[in-house]
Amino acid sequence: MTSAASPAYRRLSVEERRGQLLEAALGLFAHRAPEDVSLDDVAEAAGVSRPLVYRYFPGGKQQLYEAALRSSADALNRCFDEPAEGPPTERLGRVLDRYLAFVEGHDAGFSALLRGGSVVATSRTATIVDEVRRAAAEQIFLHLGARRPGGRLAMAVRTWIAAVEAASLIWLDEDGRPPAGELRAWMVDHLVALLAASAASDPETAGVVRRLLAQERPGGPAADLARRLLPLADEAARLL
Structure with missing residues (x-):
């Protein structure tokens, strides 16, 4: 045979x-x-x-x-690519869905990377991580229509990116709780609320928020956040 x-x-x-x-x-x-x-x-x-x-x-x-x-950084950067079409909060939601999928698929490595606790961390690895953060910020500025943001707006966006990183690490520690969809919605709300708070004292951010709201749809994330915040706004009105 x-x-x-x-x-x-x-x-x-x-x-x-x-x-x-x-x-x-x-x-x-x-x-x-x-x-x-x-x-x-x-x-x-x-x-x-x-x-x-x-x-x-x-x-x-x-x-x-x-x-x-x-x-990994190149793959993560690709998560940020999103056509500048449709309501900005819905674009952001799609980016965050891809980002959270990446985080979940690289759990221990992602945690070690951001916490900086690895014995193989160097200035070169730190530079690679910072490049990812800058790429994320640049994409957000692009979608906000602010290619050259001023100090207040830049600080607000970078503060939000830091909060997203921290929330991602907590999410991994909590074994993926809350569900990814809930976490993504909270992250979107967080950016809108942070920009709105900054808009109260920064004309540039106020202009960005107005342009953002003009592109939102009545049933979208921004509208849903506004609807949930109205009762609190009524309570705050008593302080005026």
């Missing part, structure tokens, strides 16, 4: 092999803190030898981690 022919072996190109190793590392870093991942773990996950990992990443785990972090 003739045995079935074995599949032909194909030697991977340099880029293909590097990509294979990076994908294996990403899978490990996504769910384990960087200090808990060894080169032996990466080699085993990729089905190769440890020396081969060193051949493609001669800087060892530090170089591999930075490459994995850069790949």
